[in-house]
Amino acid sequence: MIKVLKPGLASSVQDLGREGFYHLGIPPSGALDQYALRAANHLVGNPAGAACIECALVGPELEFVQDALVAVCGAQMAVLVDGREQRPDTSFAVRAGQVLRFGFPTAGARAYLAVAGGIDVPEVLGSRSTYALGGLGGFQGRKLMAGDGLAVGVPSGKGRVNASLPMALRQALGGEVVLRVVPGLYYHRLTEAAARRFFTDAWTVGSEADRIGYRYKGGGALSFEPREQPFGAGSDPSNIVDSCYPIGSIQVPAGLEPIILHRDAVSGGGYAMIGTVISADLDLVGQMQPNQQARFLAVTMDQALEARRVYKKRIGCLERLFG
Numbered sequence: 001m002i003k004v005l006k007p008g009l010a011s012s013v014q015d016l017g018r019e020g021f022y023h024l025g026i027p028p029s030g031a032l033d034q035y036a037l038r039a040a041n042h043l044v045g046n047p048a049g050a051a052c053i054e055c056a057l058v059g060p061e062l063e064f065v066q067d068a069l070v071a072v073c074g075a076q077m078a079v080l081v082d083g084r085e086q087r088p089d090t091s092f093a094v095r096a097g098q099v100l101r102f103g104f105p106t107a108g109a110r111a112y113l114a115v116a117g118g119i120d121v122p123e124v125l126g127s128r129s130t131y132a133l134g135g136l137g138g139f140q141g142r143k144l145m146a147g148d149g150l151a152v153g154v155p156s157g158k159g160r161v162n163a164s165l166p167m168a169l170r171q172a173l174g175g176e177v178v179l180r181v182v183p184g185l186y187y188h189r190l191t192e193a194a195a196r197r198f199f200t201d202a203w204t205v206g207s208e209a210d211r212i213g214y215r216y217k218g219g220g221a222l223s224f225e226p227r228e229q230p231f232g233a234g235s236d237p238s239n240i241v242d243s244c245y246p247i248g249s250i251q252v253p254a255g256l257e258p259i260i261l262h263r264d265a266v267s268g269g270g271y272a273m274i275g276t277v278i279s280a281d282l283d284l285v286g287q288m289q290p291n292q293q294a295r296f297l298a299v300t301m302d303q304a305l306e307a308r309r310v311y312k313k314r315i316g317c318l319e320r321l322f323g
Helices: 034-043 192-200 279-286 301-322
Strands: 002-006 012-014 052-056 061-064 068-076 079-081 092-094 099-102 107-115 177-183 203-205 213-217 239-244 249-251 259-261 268-271 273-277 293-298
Touching: 034 052, 034 068, 034 107, 034 279, 034 301, 177 279, 177 301, 192 293, 273 279, 279 301
Parallel strands: 177 293
Antiparallel strands: 002 061, 012 052, 052 107, 061 099, 068 092, 068 107, 079 099, 177 273, 203 213, 203 293, 213 259, 239 268, 249 259, 249 273
16 A cells, blocks of 8 residues: 655556547546656566556655555656655665655656556556546546555566666656657648748747646747638637547647647547647657747658657567566
8 A cells, every 4th residue: 555645746547548438538548658657667577557656747755554666767856765865767665654755857747656566446448547637547536635545456576676777778858859740631721831830940848738738839820821711610710620639639729839639638629730749759748847848840651650660669678678
């Protein structure tokens, strides 16, 4: 059992998500940084998709009621057990009665705390992930709160203290981020100048960024080609007749601030999608802090598929190393 003394800013239980229900309006949820969650689980001997605690910007304060093997991957946040700092991307033991705390992140936005045995909350539609907007999954369908008690599953016995990620498999976070984008179904609605400016301007993450979407500010306003809006579309040029939203799609309400929809996003709506961040870069989006700078880079579908192959190869290296 793990007792939540302080919940942090937006801590929640997440695994790799619930696929197959987006057509019913239920998003996949799951870790915003899928690689970090996998890595933390491998370090403690869990299956790659075991449920962890996702810690956003301000981590929780946790009292361990039982001995546990723990690892934290993702954002660079100091992890302290009874005041003693632990090595990053490395498994360590926590004894019953000890308290684990986090420092503020120096790079990245989300850390993933894995416990040998996984966080044992009920599965909902095949996943333990929290979808707070719908009150689904995780711990009582919500973010963690002070006083919550999280059960821990039975460890596999494969984990060991001081298992560590090789430097080549650790994430490089911080600085300006380049996000690769496949221009989308409604990209042609932008004027030529706006389409060019979207990919040349620098953008910064807004403070509103969360699991539903990341809003970017600071670039120039984007204009759309004039047209007579069809029946069912709104009056703004960025409006369309409702359409499906893929995870990673980029909408620009009123042409002002791009929003990248992430793993808790609604499945459709009435804003034109000018592009989609490729799947291999979605982890990077989830690790961006408010005011961090990004640029968008246009890529082809073939380039996106090659990036996905490289990403999966890296995951394969994790699995071979700790399998």
